[in-house]
Amino acid sequence: MADEHTIVARWRDWAGEGLEHLILQVGVSGIVAEATVIGTDDGGGPFALTYRISCDPKWCVRTLEVLPLGAAQPLHIASDGAGAWTTGTGNPLPILNGAIDVDIQVTPFTNTLPIRRLGLGKGESAEIVVAYVSLPDLSVTADRQRYTCLELGRRYRYDSVDGDFSREIEIDGDGLVIEYPGLFRRVL
Template sequence: MDVLWRGVDSRGESLEHLRLGASRARGTVIGRAGAGVFTLGYVVEIDPDGHPRLTTLRVVDGPTLQLRRSWDGGWSDDHGRPLPELTGCTDVDIQATPFTNTLPLRRLNLPVGAGAVVLAAWVGVPELGVRAVPQRYTRLAEHTYRYENLESGYAVEITVDAQGLVTRYPGAFERVGPGQQS
């Protein structure tokens, strides 16, 4: 499936092409951050249970980052060094894409009215700094969720399609192309 999103954040517009398969997501984001522009390529390999197993990010002419989640929830970098600051993280949240909201939404499969807290390895773009951030998802309606960053207090209602892919993320992203089977 191919998906296109447009970033509508006034601090940095972007355009993303995502190619989503059963166990892998591959995205390219071209965007603006401050006075500069960036191109980010990322791949998220997804376990059968819906957790990210391996996340690889590369900014053209910039940093790279690889995060590996083990079966027991531990995290390590591309050299196998443990990342204890990410202990307890169940998800990865890449700042430049709404795709990473899909993984916890699908895995949690919340009934309307229910909510859950996840700990995500949040990756800033374009610098690719990473830290653990607690987040809450509450299902408000069949295709509407309230997302809350419990660290900053930021909250927004996002709309998703039947596959859990964001169609509208007010102030941040909007879907500009329907999903196409590839």
Template structure:
């Protein structure tokens, strides 16, 4: 079995912090294990120290996610069938996440890689999706409608469909974010 491991890192633009991620790719899927730290800031007094794990199948559909904040001792686990059905750590079906295929963790640009890889958009194509959005550090989970449009070979326009948030996100050849204007910048290679 061919296994590839990548290490990625980002820094947030708005406050001191850091994210380190190890991604393991196999023929059956991808597993991302990350650690994010953020200091409190003037605009967001919530600091956090979060560990997460995201498991995807070979089509980049999220199948499992766990997030733990060591600063508050809060954590959550979610399981997905890969076709828009989610179950919480208490065993209940999460009907409010119906049709969400991807997970979106608010504190990491890695979340953008999931739909970018899964959708495989051609230049000029766009797609509307629903994500299981997890706010960091509250760990509140909600459905979030989004649109991705490939506007250049290495640029995707991200739009939140329930608000006015729009960003043109730069990625490398593998769909990993290099620059998320005003939010994150990748460090290293």
């Protein structure tokens, strides 16, 4: 993989009603993901949003911005890359202490963050804490998750540590989701 490159990816939700378009810029000084997502939330309401995630070169999230179209207030949080978080105005968010990654409910891209950052070998597993963003309210909570590498560079198992949700996800050579059964399919 080249040191500096841009990846364009697109996913549909499993029902085929939602779409995400992502531009991922990977460089020696850091990683930036920008995307637009349209779909329906858990309550069946339509939504459209944009998000921007910036990471340091080791794939540790440094900033997250989520802007639902038509919303007055975007979500903006920042991290020191080691698990301490603040609001966009600099107020501490102790509820997120220890979280390195983010997980936005409506995108498969955020699975790429821990997959790339952890660099697990086949059979290895890691339990992590993420800053989990729910829609439509943009609430942010800490969520414990586990990733297990089933086949290096191809398949991982995702487990919700505090729940019963588990999926085997297929990825490409860049760590981007190809198929997340029941939730997302890559179309570009």
